[in-house]
Amino acid sequence: MTNGHINPANVPDIALKDGHSIPQVGLGVLRIxxxxxxxxxxxALEAGYRHIDGAAGYNNEAGVGRALAASGYNKGAKxxxxxxxxxxxDSQQGYDxxxxxxxxxxxxxxxxxxxMYMIHWPTPFDWRxxxxxxxxxxxxxxxxxxTLGVCNFMPADLKRLHEETGAWPAVNQIELHxxxxxxxxxxxxxxxGIAVEAYSPMARGADLNAGDGTIEKIAAAHEVSPAQVILRWHIENGTIIIPKSVHADRQKENLNLFGFALTADEHAAIDALDGPTRAGHDPLTFTYA
Structure with missing residues (x-):
């Protein structure tokens, strides 16, 4: 596998129920x-990313805007x-x-x-x-x-939204690894019919060593990195992923997932790593931004 320039066409789109299609791999920009x-x-744009996942709460929308303008991706055909x-x-939920x-x-x-515009956290204790x-x-x-989406909504939150508005979001972005x-x-x-989007798709790096070397063994068999193995598992599950990296070479690696496939046994071995511990926050109690 090469880590050269990736043709964006290699990244499949996931069709959403509202008629739009989202590139399955995007760039996350949290904590930059x-x-x-x-x-x-x-x-990332240079490497072939065509999906940027931002948020007002990351306090970097202006920087994202400057990058889009400088590279010509803020208007026209691009x-x-x-x-x-x-x-x-979360603090700005409400109509007006x-x-x-x-x-x-x-x-x-x-x-x-x-x-896509998303509700960042459901804040069920202050539901707006x-x-x-x-x-x-x-x-x-x-x-x-x-496209309209939500993040961190559990089934109870999704049901409540549906009961009160008659709508299901097109996408739910959740911690998933x-x-x-x-x-x-x-x-x-x-x-x-809600597409699932994974943030922290590698548990902020913690899952690279999951399962007593399970991920490393699979990576060695395919001559790819442990990160690519985990991201490939997500791809094969039909999940949208937004891995974050500030390093150009790592950005290319995270996009380079389409030259190999996991065997059924390898995929099952990663399925078997499921556990009881989240890396992030509990949507029942958390508010942020």
Missing amino acids: DDEGVVPVVES RETLWVTTKLR SALKAFDNSLKLLQLDYVD STDTWKAFVKLRDEGMAR PTWQQREVVAFCKEH
Whole structure:
């Protein structure tokens, strides 16, 4: 396998129930400061990424916007080839506040629309997702946010949103990796036509050593890296993934997943790594941004 320039066409699209299609591999930009994110996004676009996953709460939308403008991906024909996601801050949930927050995000990103707008956390202890969703629908109807999604929604949250709005989101972005597979959440999403998107797809690196060398052995058999093995497992599950890397060579590696396939036994060995411990926060109790 080479780690050279990747043709974006190698990355498949996942068809969403709203008629849009999202590139299955994107770049995550969490925990990169506003200045630092500019070269990271530029190198990802250079490597062939056509999907950037951001959020207002990452405090780097302006930097993402500068990178998109500098590389010509913020308008015209190039813009149409790119998928940009951003997310609403939890503190700005609500109808009027969400609309105002979206306008600010769009200005910072220097875009005319985003491909997906997401509720970042369900905050069930301070539920405002219903009013927020009504604002999201208005943005979609106006062509400002093409796809509507949520993050960290558990089945109870998804059911509540559906009961109160009549809608299911197109995408649910959740923490998902070999040692935290959230099978009940994934099954619920599949049952309701909701695409699953994984953040922390490698548990922030912790899963590279999972299972007493299971991942390393599979990597050696295919002459790829342990990271590529885990990301390939996600790809074969039909999951959308947003691995984060600030290093250009690692960005290319994380996109280079389509020259090998896991055997059924290898895939099952990774399935068997599921465990009881999340790497991130509990959606029942957490609010952020």
